[in-house]
Amino acid sequence: MQRLRDLTEAELLARVLPVYGGLPADPRAVPVGPGDDAAVLAAPSGSVVATTDGMVAVRDWRDEWSTGYDVGVKLAAQNLADVAAMGARPTGLLVSLVADPATPVEWAVDLARGLAATAAEAGAPVVGGDVSSAPEGVLVVTATALGDLDGRAPVLRSGARPGDVVAVCGSLGRSGAGLALLLGGAAPPGARGAGGPGEAGGAGGPGEVGGAGASGGRGGVGEADGPGGDGGPGGVGGADGPGGVGGADGPGGDGGPGGAGETGAYGGPDGAGGPGVVGGSGGAGRPRGEQASGEPGEALVRYHLAPRPPWEAGPVAARAGAHALVDVSDGLVTDVGRVARASGVVVDLDGTVLRERFAAGDIADALGPDEALRQVLAGGEEHSLVGCFPAGTDLGSLAGQAWVVIGTVGDIGTDGPRVTVDGAVPDAPGWDHFAGS
């Protein structure tokens, strides 16, 4: 397997930059893209919205669950959601890769594919970035997203007013539920068995005819001295994805199925199987097919691994007069609490709507109703948008976006800013990177 240490920086960039593809057709949007000391982007409004958010291997994703493509999708999505939560339209992304030189080159290229696909969907090209080496085992990816307000005022956390209605665009609790399932031992979609312990579960190969957006398969979950994991499916959009690479110290895993040639984050399960790159007996892990699509909770796991938050809804909400906006990254109650404190208000959430519209269905089916509601209130990484709108805003008319009213904004009285559910302060601590870790 080719690893980053087998390439020079220039060779790595020569592999990665073409993946990001072209810049917008209008040269005024991005006069200078990747390749010089810095990029140059237009700022039509005369101001730039800028945000950055990173992810760290093991802490923020696990290679047993996420492909490089998934990490790219999620990294782009969480940054785009922050731009949207200002009411802005994303205009460009910058990407930093800080990686152990043992990282497979294919992982870095797959990361670029996930980023590129998501950036293209958002109309925000990757305009630059950085590569640095890291100590053994360390892999950190960071993106910076830039945006434009198209002449509007930014929508701040501090703008909510008593009397506003609180509405959410997008889902709640699905990412947290997916994470809970993975932590509970659920296999990621597309996984083809862990193949027992192996020193290095192999990375699945990319779709051979990948085109844009090909996704490398999911590697097996190897640990020590045994057969390697199976290759994952070939890439999205790629016909004939080759199979995975077996573990280093044991017999290789089986080749995964080829890519399904469809769009979306994952290849389908039924592609033509490619050969294992490193031969040997197949992994002796879970039986094949156990993770066939349609597994209960699979959509939740997929959302956790590669979320698609409604970043288009930010500018639409801003145009509709939203007083405040925030994206749900650390948990609904935590993030709405930031709005409540910044605005000096109380936000009362409607427990019935949260249970019936968000927790019920596949989250409750997978986790039970109590844990489902807990995920809706406290689950992180959803990146849906929560807005506070003037009473009477016709949310149904917001083009193409489904906003669901989940609460109201009230006066703090003597108790101070807070979030309540049906009038009571819930016990719903959200994500914190440091406390308790």
Ligand SMILES: Nc1ncnc2c1ncn2[C@@H]1O[C@H](COP(=O)(O)OP(=O)(O)O)[C@@H](O)[C@H]1O
């Ligand atoms: N290391 C840092 N240096 C400067 N500003 C930071 C740093 N980390 C976070 N911030 C700022 O603090 C605020 C809260 O950060 P964070 O909780 O990560 O925001 P969000 O949840 O919207 O991504 C943001 O405005 C962010 O830009």
Ligand SMILES: Cc1ncc(C[n+]2csc(CCOP(=O)(O)OP(=O)(O)O)c2C)c(N)n1
């Ligand atoms: C292996 C693993 N453990 C735990 C998590 C859960 N997790 C990691 S970051 C995070 C919260 C959101 O990330 P953050 O960087 O705080 O986003 P921001 O608030 O800055 O937008 C959560 C819930 C995960 N994704 N993967």
Ligand SMILES: [Mg+2]
């Ligand atoms: Mg956070």
